[in-house]
Amino acid sequence: MGLDGVTGATEEQVRRDDRAHVFHSWSAQGLIDPLPIADALGSYFTDYSGKRYLDFSSQLVNVNIGYQHPKLVAAIQEQAGRLTTISPAFANDARSEAARLITELAPGDLTKVFFTNGGAEASENALRMARLHTGRHKVMAAYRSYHGATAGAIAMTGDPRRWASEPGMPGIVRYWGPYPYRSAFHAETEQEEGVRALQHLRDLVMVEGPATIAAIILETVVGTNGVLVPPPGYLQGVRDLCDEFGIVMIADEVMAGFGRCGEWFAVDHWGVAPDLITFAKGVNSGYVPLGGVIISERIAATFDQRPFPGGLTYSGHPLACASAVASINIFKEEGIVEHARDLGEDVIGPGLRDLADRHPSVGEVRGLGVFWALELVRDRHTREPLVPFNAAGADAAPMNDFAAACKQRGLWPFIHFNRTHVVPPCTTSADEVREGLAILDEALDVADGFYTGADA
Template identity: 45%
Template sequence: MEIELTTAQEISETSRQYNLHSWSSQGGLKPKVMLGGQGIYFWDGEGKRYYDMSSQLVNLNIGYGNKKVIKAIQDQAERLAYSSPSFAIDVRSQLAKMVIELAPDNMQKVFFTLGGADANENAIKIAKMVTGRYKIFSRYRSYHGATYGAANLTGEPRRYTSEPGISGFIKFFDPYVYRAPLPFASEEAATSYYLSQLREQIIYEGRDQVAAIFLESITGSNGVIIPPKGYMKGVREICDEFGIMMVCDEVMTGWGRTGEWFAVNNFDVKPDIITFAKGITCGYAPIGGVIVSKEIAQHFDNNFLYCGLTYSAHPLGCAAGIATLEYYKEAGLIKQAKERGVLLGKLLEDIKEKHACVGDVRYIGLFSAIELVKNKETKAPLVEYGIDPEQTMKKIIGKLVAKGFYTYSHENSIIVAPPLIITEEELENAMAIMDEVLSDVDEMVKTK
């Protein structure tokens, strides 16, 4: 294939002219050109190399240039590039079996989608079909996708353009202990408070009207908020009490990110439904899915499943998924994520201790966030929720990127989630850049 655009400037200018770039005002946009990548690094149009410390969108778990996955896609494209979802084909059957074998042992079947948003769309439909109810609970600090149903499921500001919303979507508060309205003596005390609030809200909404409670097993882009002790089990008990489906969004946390195949394994909880995407193919080809329990699978033995997508279980995505899951096992990446996570946690705690601008650090496996504040004592956020008129966070990310540390921020938190293949030396070197930039931010907060 011949590429007509040969310079970084041509690529960038053509992109500005013809592409609509997501989550951006288009007028002053100057998209960075990416020309290639290998391992945990990628390089831009000028040849500058970057540590990819967010795994792009927390999905590139195996890094760039994985030969096993690339070859699997190539081989599948030559053999059978497409098949309608109604057919049984080898890679479609094999990947489904592999997913169920790695999922919690109460799971039975999987419905494949193209990504996380449509996985959540179909999970909403499944929960409503099975329960016959219409209300869906999800949290304010959540992101579940940008399609219309997933955007209504989402709690944070990216939902606003989809409002007025769909009837029946109800929001509740995340157990965000660092910013809790009350001081808690322990994690268990925080859990008791948040669960009692959730249970009361369900009763007020009509306990027989609620189909599902959706929650990211660990809140992702909205700050890597890790549930306090007992919280996930408590949600499971509330769901059991009222006949509600517990749906865990593992789009970002599934497939090893937290040092377990699924984040729910950290909490010894078995949901009714798990949604996933991202790490199953690490972006090498699009695929996502909805994993359902044995009870839900049996429900559809005699009830019609009103779910369908032209590209559901696409052969190229399935081939990539098989190769990716095999590579996780061969390279021991799930265990490695947990081990590297110990080092990342130590580095983050050192940063928190050293820098006046760091209010909190949260981490599990290779999934973490650094929360920035104006004042550690008052916990005043560096930028207010949903408002950053001076583009403070964008400037901070710009400083990191200029020094070769690529990641993104959301509200007043910086995400740190490198590929699972990162070495200890690479992790230490990259975090040294973060340390350096946060020193600049310390000076910034002195003037605020």
């Protein structure tokens, strides 16, 4: 596809029709001007002027395999020529093979898959499974989390995107997860943070009543809300707490799974097997909408003789499942998970720490695999964020200026509140990462201009 797009429209026509007819998510419609994109390849996408951007966002942290992987495109084309769609009530080879491959990668006894169209629907159905399996109604969900924008998923979400949907679904109990840099527990070490976060969770379980709690849901590595890597022992502690009280442990791996953290699933870093895993995004890099819930044998058995009261017209869509099969096989053949792990250890992590040494506005570097964050601050000693929590308008100007500096230089960043995340496709080369880090180095001069600490 050339710079005139699939319809032959010009950039001006695309902009005009977008403004007239497309209603965009999470946006005030009159205040945005979306950039028309003509095509993409590998780790780059290109606008209609021919300007190419190195994608350090993987769009919405989902294009793990990169753009237009030829084998993945071919698999979708082959499936479209053979069978484009079939109801979930039938068995289908693409669906069965995708489920088999996914469960073979999953930890523990997670041996079945309920397919959805994306991560929010996966969260909804995992919630439903946990409640029906336990006969309980409460779900413990963390602040600084995102689980989707449908009714149940947004109620479980712990960031400001849920506010407009409140009052939401009843039964959600909030807790603080570990975040050593901004500890809610006044911890001074990572180990102390993990211990105190677990005690906090245990105390909440006690006062809420264990017999009322169906599930504890968490992002294995918190995504949009900070790339928060759990301290050693924390996930095992949650697993032990759930086992003690008969609570379902749900790991949201929509963003963290399928190579993003340098493992097939992020939980593999800590050797923990949840009861349910939600996935989407990286399972097929968004080439066709797909998500799902991977289910333990114990929970699946609940529905052996009892119907599961949930379903989707496009559950296990053949085109989507064929793309998942192809993607998983490509990951294996090309060593993409291992490549992602090496990028984090050898290139991204050292490169970001080097930037932190040179730029006072970098308060902390954290991450693993191709899942990293720079937390930007006005003062390293007080840790005052570069912009306030949930900043908008003039308050958000420092981060907007930083993002504009990246884009001007040909890097597309992922920013949220006072952080920039470094989340390129898992297939990005070491040289491409270094190209992006060099642009970040220049753009961070803009952030440094807002620094007010004594060591400025």
